[in-house]
Amino acid sequence: MATPAPRRLPPDERRRQLVGIGLRMLTERPITEITVDDVAREADISRSLLFNYFPTKRDYHLAVIRAAARRVRRVVLVDGDEGVPVILDRFLAFLERRRDPYLSLLRGVGGADPEVAAINAETRAELVDGVLHALGRDPSTPALRLAVGGWVAMVEDVGLAWAADPAAMPREDVVALLLGALDDLLVRLP
């Protein structure tokens, strides 16, 4: 797959390679179990080199998490002018395709880490912005943001549970339920 042992890569490329390895490993295990040794071995590189590019393991993990978060946003919010049904459909499709790494990301994250929390919060906030923009609602209303944030959490939870066993319920029913829930939620807010 990769060439046998291309040594002395330019820094950007090396960095990309290492982050890419982390992303691939996310499909099999939570990020906290991605060890420096594993990545180095996979890249055919010494541990020391990884520390040359990422001062600390946590920094490396942050880079991988940021890359994963960027992927979510790029896939779900393709451009800024789509309706909620399209956004929801893309989000569900993403969860179907990448259920395991998404779970590994959400659950494998060292919790109290403020930077990780910030990345997650930012991703969540962008999703909320996307939904509010699609709805033509004011994105600066705290109550709205709280409610739509809760809705996104519900979408995530229902989506992941449904993706674990898609046969239990037709996809359209899930979509209808979630879209309806959002409608209802908005009716209840000024």
Next chain:
Amino acid sequence: MATPAPRRLPPDERRRQLVGIGLRMLTERPITEITVDDVAREADISRSLLFNYFPTKRDYHLAVIRAAARRVRRVVLVDGDEGVPVILDRFLAFLERRRDPYLSLLRGVGGADPEVAAINAETRAELVDGVLHALGRDPSTPALRLAVGGWVAMVEDVGLAWAADPAAMPREDVVALLLGALDDLLVRLP
């Protein structure tokens, strides 16, 4: 606080002590950062002894997580005959009181660990059962469980976000929003 150095405790008591220390430590850091050394030091005990009671660090963590989950269930579902508003009120109160350890628990958990996932799923399932029982609805309908599960996720998310900054929205409004959302959700299901 604790007596200086009570040695040779009976096994049950020792186990309880160690789990208790873990629970207390959960208020300050995610469980993955609770180290064997820390616990042993806090208990004034050698590392070896902890491994006598819990064959592995993971086993110890599981014991702490189980204890925390039991606490959630006991506090939220006091007895089996309460309405949803009472359950919701207790859940929110719990999140207000124990926001940090709850976050540490949710986010600090090594994600792909199947046993941890099982404990979380069970706790979630019991909450869903409690809500469905309070509603007098059939707890064996997959669609219902999916939807109510999503609602619980929303309660968790909104509750935690609101607890982080209670001034942004009156508590009654949060309660009303969440109860209304549940009502709406049920209207949409057969």
Next chain:
DNA sequence: CGCCCTTGTTGAGCAATGCTCAATAACGCG
């Protein structure tokens, strides 16, 4: 073409942490 200087890369080594095992000492029972 060949020297050299930049810099990508490595290996040896340290500290912390999870874990094992034989040895010890405290408690209870006769």
Next chain:
DNA sequence: CGCGTTATTGAGCATTGCTCAACAAGGGCG
């Protein structure tokens, strides 16, 4: 008091995160 059970420990090993001085590959300059 003696003795067996067993709670407890200390020494030691492997893994893992991380540091640092040394090496060598590659391009630019003469």
